[in-house]
Amino acid sequence: MSKELHCISLLTTISFFFLLLSTKSHAGSISIYWGQNGFEGTLNQTCATGRYKFVNVAFLNVFGSGQTPSLNLAGHCNPSTGGCTGVGPEVEYCQSLGIKVMLSLGGAIGNYGFSSKKDAMDFACYLWDNFLGGTSSFRPLGNAVFDGIDFAIYQSKSTLYWDDLARYIARHIMYTTKLHLLPLFLITLLGLSYVTQARYYGNHRPNHGGIAIYWGQNGFEGRLNETCATGRYKYVNLAFLNIFGGGQVPSLNLAGHCDPASGGCVGLSSEVEFCQARGIKVLLSLGGGVGNYSFSSKNDAKGFAKYLWNNFLGGHSKSRPLGKAPLDGIDFDIESGSTLYWDNLARFLNRYNGYGRGKKKVYLSAAPQCPFPDKYLGTPLKTGLFDYVWVQFYNNPPCQYNGSTTNLIDSWNFWSSQSYITTLFMGLPAANQAAGSGFLPPGVLTSQVLPLIKKSPKYGGVMFWSKYWDDQSGYTKQIVKDV
Numbered sequence: 001m002s003k004e005l006h007c008i009s010l011l012t013t014i015s016f017f018f019l020l021l022s023t024k025s026h027a028g029s030i031s032i033y034w035g036q037n038g039f040e041g042t043l044n045q046t047c048a049t050g051r052y053k054f055v056n057v058a059f060l061n062v063f064g065s066g067q068t069p070s071l072n073l074a075g076h077c078n079p080s081t082g083g084c085t086g087v088g089p090e091v092e093y094c095q096s097l098g099i100k101v102m103l104s105l106g107g108a109i110g111n112y113g114f115s116s117k118k119d120a121m122d123f124a125c126y127l128w129d130n131f132l133g134g135t136s137s138f139r140p141l142g143n144a145v146f147d148g149i150d151f152a153i154y155q156s157k158s159t160l161y162w163d164d165l166a167r168y169i170a171r172h173i174m175y176t177t178k179l180h181l182l183p184l185f186l187i188t189l190l191g192l193s194y195v196t197q198a199r200y201y202g203n204h205r206p207n208h209g210g211i212a213i214y215w216g217q218n219g220f221e222g223r224l225n226e227t228c229a230t231g232r233y234k235y236v237n238l239a240f241l242n243i244f245g246g247g248q249v250p251s252l253n254l255a256g257h258c259d260p261a262s263g264g265c266v267g268l269s270s271e272v273e274f275c276q277a278r279g280i281k282v283l284l285s286l287g288g289g290v291g292n293y294s295f296s297s298k299n300d301a302k303g304f305a306k307y308l309w310n311n312f313l314g315g316h317s318k319s320r321p322l323g324k325a326p327l328d329g330i331d332f333d334i335e336s337g338s339t340l341y342w343d344n345l346a347r348f349l350n351r352y353n354g355y356g357r358g359k360k361k362v363y364l365s366a367a368p369q370c371p372f373p374d375k376y377l378g379t380p381l382k383t384g385l386f387d388y389v390w391v392q393f394y395n396n397p398p399c400q401y402n403g404s405t406t407n408l409i410d411s412w413n414f415w416s417s418q419s420y421i422t423t424l425f426m427g428l429p430a431a432n433q434a435a436g437s438g439f440l441p442p443g444v445l446t447s448q449v450l451p452l453i454k455k456s457p458k459y460g461g462v463m464f465w466s467k468y469w470d471d472q473s474g475y476t477k478q479i480v481k482d483v
Contacts, residue, residue, distance in 0.1 A: 029052075029054065030053060030054075031052065031054035031055075031056065032046065032055055032056070033056045033058045033152075034046050034056070035057050035058040035059065035074060035076060035104075036058055036059070036073075036074045036107075037074055037075065038075020043055070043057070043087055043090040043093075043094065043101075044089075044094065046094075047093060047097055052099060053099060053100070054099065054100050054101075054102065055094060055101050056102045056152070057073070057091075057101065057104060057141070057146075058107060059072055059105065059107035059152065060072075060103060060104070060106075061106060061110025062110055062112060063105070063123055063126075064113050064114045064119055064120075065115045065119060067112075069130075072107075073087075079141070082140075084140055084141050084142075085140070085141065085142040086142065087141045087142060088139075088141055088142020089142070089359070090144075091144035092359055095147065095360075095361070097353065100147040100148065101144075101146055102147055103141075103146050103148075103149055104149075105149060105150065105151055107154065108154045113160075114165070117161055120161040120162075120164040121168050124168035124169050127149060128169075131146045131149075132145060132148075133145050149169060151166070208483075209425070209454070209459055209461025209483045210234025210235060210483065211233050211234055211480060212233065212234065212235035212236075212237065212365075212388070212390055212425055212461065212462070212463040213232075213235070213236055213237070213463070213464050213466065213470065214236075214239045214285065214465050214466040214467065215236050215237065215238060215239065215466065216237075216238050216239040216240065216253075216255060216285075217254075217255045217466060217468070218256065219257050220471075221466070221471055222467070222471065223257075223271060224236070224268055224271040224272065224274075224275065224282075225270075225274040225275065228274060228275035228278055228280050229274075232476045232477070232480045233280060233476070234279075234281070234461065235281045235282075235283065236280060236281070236282050236283070237283050237284075237285040237331045237365070238254070238282065238285060238322070238327070239254075239466070240252075240253055240286065240287060240333065241284055241285070241286050242287060242288050242290065242292070243291055243292050244286070244304055244307075245294050245301075245304060246295065246296045246300065247296070248293075250304070250307060252321050252322075265322055265323075266320070266322065268322045268323060268325075269320075269322060272323070273325045276325075281328040283327060283328055283330060283363060284308070284312050284329075284330055284331065285330075285331040285333050285367075286330060286331065286333060286334065287334040287336075288333055288335065289336075291336070292337070293334075294337030294338035295338065295340060298341055300341065302344070302348050304345060305345055305348035305352075306348075309356070309362075312326070312327050312330075313326050313327060313329075313330075313356065313362060314355060314359075326356070326357055328360070328362075329361075330362070331364075331366070331367065332345075332364070332365070332367065332377060332380065332386075333366075334377055335369075335376065336376075339375060339376050339379070342376060342377065342380040343383050345380070346364055346380045346383050346386070347385065349364060350362065350385045363387045363388070364385055364386045365386060365387060365389065365390065366381060366386050367389075367390050367392055367427060368381065368391055368392065369391075369395075370391050370392060370393045370400065370411050370415070371399060372411070372414060372415065381421065382420050383420070384422075386421070386422075387422070388423050388425060388460060389421050389423065389424050389425065390424075390426075390427045390463030391412075391424065391425070391426065391427050392427040393408055393411065393426055393427055393440075394436075395435050395436050395437055396438065397437060397438075400440075401438055401444070402437075402438075405444065405448050405449055408440070408449065409452055409453070412424075412426060412453055413456075416458045421458060423458060423460035424456065424459065424460055425460045425461050425463045426463070427463040428462060428464055429465055429469065430466060430473055430475045430476070431469040431470070431472050431473035431475065432473075433469065434466065442478040442479050446482040450479075450482055450483065461483050462479070462483055464476060
C-alpha cells in the first residue's frame with residue numbers, strides 16, 4: 001500500500017475549535033487546553049483532577065509550505081531535543097481514565113498554512129506517523145497514540161486547503177465502522193472560513209454506532225483475527241469463562257477453537273493484538289447459558305477480580321490462558337447461579353482502572369435479559385460502572401420482536417431511560433436458528449427499528465449472538481452501513 005493511501009486511511013478522531021460569539025446553556029463536559037504554561041502542572045496531574053473529559057495539547061504551530069513542523073509546549077519540555085517523549089505515558093494515563101487527548105494545531109502565535117492540496121495531504125501523513133496510529137523513528141511525544149486532532153486556526157497565512165486536510169485525515173469515515181468518531185461541526189464567524197466543509201446537524205445529531213459480536217462458541221466460525229479482519233465489528237466478546245467462584249478453579253471454554261487448560265490458547269494473544277490494532281475492543285465474557293459460576297462472599301468476588309486482572313487484563317501471572325496480550329475489559333453475561341456479589345465484582349474490577357501495563361482503562365459491559373430488571377444484573381448495573389450494556393431482546397416474548405416492533409421499541413425506551421446506563425445496544429440473534437424466539441429480520445431492523453433507536457443519545461449500536469450464526473446468515477453484512 002502506498003504511503004498516500006496509508007495516510008488517508010487514518011483511524012483518528014477530529015475536533016474543530018472555533019471561538020463562539022454567543023453561547024447556549026447545555027449539560028455537557030469540560031474541554032481544556034494544556035501546554036502553554038509551564039506552571040499549569042503536568043498532563044497527568046491535569047487528568048487526575050477528574051474535571052476534564054477532553055484535553056487539547058497546545059500547540060503544533062509551525063507547519064506547511066515546506067516548513068519543518070514544530071511543536072511548542074512553552075515551559076513544559078523541548079520537543080526538538082526529544083525532551084517531550086515522556087509525555088507519552090501521561091497521554092496513556094489520561095486515556096485510561098476515559099479522557100480524550102487531542103493534538104491542537106495552530107493557535108494565535110505561529111506560522112502555518114498550506115501551499116497546495118498535496119501540501120495538506122503530506123501534513124496529514126506527518127500527523128498520522130508522528131502523533132496518531134502510524135510509525136516514525138522520532139515521535140515528538142513518544143509512542144502514545146493521540147485520540148485525534150483539534151483545529152485551532154486563528155491566523156493562517158492562507159484560508160485554503162484546511163478542508164482538504166480534514167478530508168485527508170477523515171476520509172476513512174465513509175468506508176469504515178471501526179472508528180469512535182466525534183460529530184464534526186463548523187461554525188464560521190467573522191469571515192474566518194478556514195474550514196469550509198463539515199456537517200452540522202442542529203439539535204439532533206445522528207448517532208453512529210458499532211456492532212458487538214460474541215466469538216468463541218463454535219470452532220467453525222473462523223479465527224479471532226479473521227473475525228476482526230472483516231471490518232464489521234467494533235467489539236468482540238470472547239465467550240465464555242463459565243466456571244469460577246465458590247472455590248472452583250476458573251475454567252475458560254472456547255468450544256472447538258482451542259484448549260485453554262493445556263495451554264493451547266496462548267496463541268490467541270497475537271490475534272487479540274491484531275484486533276486491538278484496528279481499534280476493536282476485545283473483552284472476556286463471563287457466564288453464558290451453560291456453566292457453574294457464583295460467589296460465596298464479597299471476598300470471593302474480590303479474589304476473582306484479582307484473578308481476572310492477573311490472567312486476562314493488565315496484571316501478571318505465570319499462566320495466562322490467552323497469552324500476554326491484555327484484554328480491554330470484562331463482559332458480564334450472567335444467566336444462572338446466585339444473584340449475589342456481582343455488583344461487588346464490578347466495583348473491584350473498576351479499581352484496576354489506570355493500573356498495570358499501559359495504565360489502561362478496564363471496560364465493563366453487560367448482557368442483561370430484556371425483562372426489567374434483570375434477575376442477575378439489575379443490581380450491578382445500578383453501580384453505573386458499565387461502559388456498554390447490550391440487552392438481549394430475544395428469547396423473551398414480552399420484550400422482543402413478534403411480527404410487530406411495538407414491544408421491542410417500548411422495552412428499548414424503558415432501558416434507555418435508566419440514568420445509570422450510558423451506552424445501550426440492541427442485542428439480537430444473528431440468525432433465526434441462533435435463538436428460540438425474537439429473530440428480527442435485517443430489513444425490519446434497518447427500516448423500522450434503527451431509525452427510532454438511533455435518536456437516543458445513549459444509542460451505541462447492535463449486539464449479535466454470534467459470529468458463527470452471522471457467518472451463516474450474512475446478517476451484519478446487510479446492516480453494517482446502517483448501524
